[in-house]
Amino acid sequence: MTISLTKKLIGATVAAGVIVALAGCGSAPAPASSTNAKPADANFKPCLVSDSGGFNDKSFNESAKIGMDKAGTALGVKPIEVESKSDNDYKSNIDTLVTGGCTLIIGVGFKLDAAIADAAIANPKLHFGIIDSMADPKNTGKPASTNIKPILFDTAQAAYLGGYAAAAWSAQAGGNKVGTFGGLQIPPVTIFMDGFVDGVKKYDEDKGAKVESFGWDAATQKGSFTGAFAANDTAKQTAQGILDQGVDVILPVGGPIYLSASAALKDGGKKTVMMGVDSDLAVADPSVADQILVSIMKRIDSAVYDTVTSTAKGSFDPTPYVGTLENKGVGLSSFHAFESKLPKGLTDELTALQDKIIKGDIKVVSPSSPK
16 A cells, blocks of 8 residues: 555555655645756755765655755756764854855754754845754744745654554554654654554554554653664664564654664564654665565655755745645555555555545644644
């Protein structure tokens, strides 16, 4: 089954299910073509700065880079892309892009919030974008400057479907336990965890089941975190702590920490499966494809592409973009190799749930959802 389209970008095809492609800010971005569409401003120079996870995280940084590269190809311009090695690099990297003549600078991730806000205020004639943030470090309820476009995703909606699927898988396996853990306890991470555990609860309600969730309590907003996005011993130990509960499905939320979860799975004898976030992880990293039940995606690539190409045409719009199930900015990937092993009727149930969320019959809420 496919609730959202990722393979189209990679060049593969989805065999069955509901195909979903990001609709950008209400309409789907035009695909890149071999014919260059020159920017309205001959000096247009799009630029991208990663967070400390780097562009090879198989997650949100890499997805943003894919979107930027695709836009550059379509426009016939060469983007400047700077990778941050640590949190201390954000300000200096953005300053370098400003002095380097960039006219649109997009920061990848919540951790660049303050640096993007400061740069936008200091450079009102330039355009900025920020992924997973309002660029509102003072919590005023709006971006720090009118030259910033927030690129946000109501990922709780897709994670709700993921949690339901995880619960169904665990019930079929007989363990009736699932779990999740995160990198940093920040809104772009906890929004996945909120939706996930609520989706598990929905399955229990619908089926009269008793699938338990470990690693996150949505009511208290407390759970298991590694303290960073690095794949290291701490992340592996955190994953192992969840696996020790006897879970059938584990959801690591935080870029490269999925590698630590994968390593912990390989060390154990139990046939636990993993879920991906942001990108279709089974496609982005084939080395873990046999462990990935499904991925909870947000189409950062298409949102970046749309923002860059629109700005290049002289149509910069600071209105926040919010990806939802309705505009196809978030969704589930294909179940890939697990498609034929799913509980009978699950794909139809997920489609029905998605429709109810879109219609407003089911309200998926998280303290971290975009306002």
